[in-house]
Amino acid sequence: MRGSGHRLLRFFLNVSAWFNLLSAMVGAVGLVAFEGMGIPAQWLNGTPFDSFLWPGLLLGVVVGGTQALALFALHGHFRLAPGMSVAAGLVMMTWIFAEIAMMLVWSPLHGVFFASGLAQVVVGVLALGAWPSPLLARDRL
Known part of the structure; x- marks a missing residue:
């Protein structure tokens, strides 16, 4: 991501990764230290979990970890930063989908x-160059 046109994309990727990281960490601590943060234990019926310990650890390590890696790549200005942001957004969306399922x-x-993960994916893909320029240009066949 280079140039002034990508500054806004980078800003949004930073904001979304920080939001997703902080929410994952708050959720992880709440699930582990506060026994589900008021979530009824019967919601775990039919899942492989009998307490909120493992879901909380997975949330913190997997979801939070991928967001942290995306932030590391963004702050280090690594070329893989947009791709890491896409991956982190997909992990967030997968977590929510699996939790509901x-x-x-x-x-x-x-x-x-889910929407924050989706937005992170969309902006990351745009930062990878998926935005046609000019937007409504046509190819001649």
């Missing part, structure tokens, strides 16, 4: 975090 419950927060 296993617990068979939905909360508005699921929508918020």
